Amino acid sequence: MSSRYNHKIVEKKWQKIWSGKKVFNVKKNKDKKKYYVLEMFPYPSGKIHMGHVRNYTLGDVVARYKKMRGFNVLHPMGWDAFGLPAENAALTEKKHPGNWTYQNIKIMKSQLLQMGLSLDWDRELATCHPEYYKHEQKFFIDMFKAGLAYKKEAEVNWDPVDKTVLANEQVIDGKGWRSGAVVETKKLSQWFLKISKYSDELLKDLDSLNQWPNKVKLMQSNWIGKSIGANIEFKIFKNDKKITVFTTRPDTIFGATFLAISCDHELVDMLLTKNETLKKFIEECKNLNSDKVKRGYETGLVAEHPFIEGKKIPIFIANFVLKEYGLGAIFGCPAHDQRDLDFANEYKLDVIPVVKPKDSTDNNFTIQRKAYTEDGVIINSEFLNGLNIEDAKKVIIKKLEEKGFGTKKVNYKLRDWGISRQRFWGCPIPIIYREDGEILAEEEVNLPVKLPEIEEFNESSTALANINGWKDTVCSKTGLKAVRETDTFDTFFESSWYYFRYCNTKLDTPLDEDDINYWLPVDQYIGGIEHAILHLLYSRFFTKALRDLGYFKLNEPFKGLFTQGMVTHQTYKNSNGEWIEPKSVLSTDGKFKDKDGLEVFSGKIEKMSKSKKNVVDPNDIISLYGADTARWFMLSDSPPDRDLQWTETGIVSSYKFINKLWDLVEKYENYSVKKISDTQTIEILKENINFVTEYIETFQFNKAVAKIYEYVNTLSLSIQQKGLSKDELMWCLKKLCIILQPFVPHISEEIWFNISGEGLCINQKWTIEVVEKKKKIKIAVQINGKTKDVLEIAQGLTKEQVIEIINKSDKIKRGLENKKIIREIYVEGKIFNFVV
């Protein structure tokens, strides 16, 4: 045995043994309890970053721990392989995006292998592979036939120079990121999935997800945005048309002083003819999307108030009325809605307060610049007067329904999921447009609808529509000519079901219900908070949709969710405001200088990003210090859900710890003590083990790390004092290997091998230790709540016996001198407090 620990050799060795023995390859086994650990799969961007290292280390701790607790652990990995960066790379390289993607997968896989993750690589998948995406084409067809997928006109960001549709993230300050051209909104026919059908279920079932962070549930709930109110119908004076509005405040109907409709409300078309000023106004509104100024156009039409005989309300077209929400029409009650009030002040409209604060005695309660939106008492509202808001809502809705002017109505912010992308590197939407005008799903036997193999990838290749001949096809039923849909799926489509596919990636059908029944739901899903809404909501929707399509009976895909914090690092800038790499910064006399001696200023600690030059490449770290060191650092100090600050000293100290562990083996080999026993130390170590167990179970890995440090410190001290017998020491070291295994698996195996040689450490059982009840306990003795002394006393004494011991304490005697004891408070095993 060489005295210096060589991580390069050792880590490779165990990685080879694990994969050779297929230690992490699992099979469905109904006699064994399963546990499904999943980390959000990576986009193959080229190489792994620290965020991946953190994410996969956290997951690996859980996976290894659960395996050692006897679970049949499914822990798979794959690639979220469609997406725009591949197209951009393809443009530069003039090669097919697949080349770049598969090449990156190869590199990143080798990096992940170096981390020593307990993954079942036999289940690896890449979403860009036809054997993967053909199944989601099938899902789409099922959804299409079930009415869950449909086509409608929708606005997209259109880059007039690149002649392409841009994602929202690709529009920067209203301009295309690539061309710099001003982006136009263009109406295109787009495919949508009817996620809105599940609004209520998606909201309700959040309650059942008790192993999800509240934060994520709240974000989803806000996104779904359920609101309860009423639709109210207004007759237009001297016109046979009507306007229906949605409101959550029907109780303020008597305060309505105007109606406002959105720019593309159906009434606008009628008004538009021969009206140039209106046309101009509408055009302006389109360009004022992000404008907070309230603008309106008075239509000249007036509506009749449903409850006030003869009252006329002007109708405006207003820029602040959203077309996609509710009915694209509102009634304005300026007194109790800030937006309405701003608008009313601008256009000199009446402001009639109909709610006043409960305790207000002001009979002339008026509203100036600030709308009153709190609870209160209804005024100026005939039959509603005197009611509170809640009751008034009930009464007015009942009245509306009686009179036929409106109904109770529930609205959601959640809109249907637009899945069309006018791109190349995505899954083709399996629809054909036949020459007779029929829109049909591709026949299932014809799946997959594959992406074209093209030799040279250029600007015009970035959309399937531009690829010569690809879209031409024939309807296999009728022989009629047809063209394919040239849009591809949003890449969230792929990630919405990959966790099902892992159950069996070789299966010819999308999935097997029996597999799903066994493996799903995912017991622990781990990933970044940035996916709190979209990915997680889409996946939940997919699960419910597939359930309704008869694939299985599962309601929710992810039983437990954990969102980890970011990896951050110090940033530096020079006097020109340019970012400087931290590793090139030198610190002298409290000042920072770069390589050339120019002064550098330390900036904020921020998320690692290329643009700020504060990234640390995991590859460098792993080759220099080893995977165990990197993993240990990722788990030390910071709680997993908080941001982790990368520091050079931190990684070095982790490295030192790994080497210190190795020194223990040497100490063991040279250890020669017989027939002595240190049961006290062993009891402490057992306690430590149980703490580690508890802290893994509760995702407090930083605390587990602290307890392992304590374990090693206690053990080192005992070795030094030669208190343990050699057998006891072996037991302690074996236990140490076991608790280290989820965290730093390579050195854990290596130590295990050196001291025992029997089997693999990862195959050992992780047990809960039985700790003897302590005979002596410590209690704090306080005077007026301030601790004056700490005494060690025997377990289970009476109050009188305790007082007797306390009376012997000098410190307490001194503290009680010349004082009168009013009260004595004794909490067994904790404190004794004198109140004087």
Add this chain to the structure above:
RNA sequence: GGGAGUAUGGCGGAACUGGUAGACGCGCCGGAUUCAAAAUCCGGUCACUUCGGUGGUGUGGGUUCGAUUCCCUCUACUCCUACCA
């Protein structure tokens, strides 16, 4: 504008349902070893102190025998969302 969260030594962070504040790690200081350094090991490390103590968990208050923990006030920072009627 709306919502959520956070605040503890020089730093990252501990403290069970209110019961010894600062576990553990980093850094720093002192010592051992060394020709010297690195590495390693040992000891110390909240502040003030007349060495008896006193003060101390962002601010100010409250409840309590006792508050980092519960309640109210204010401040700072972070994140999400955004004209959702």
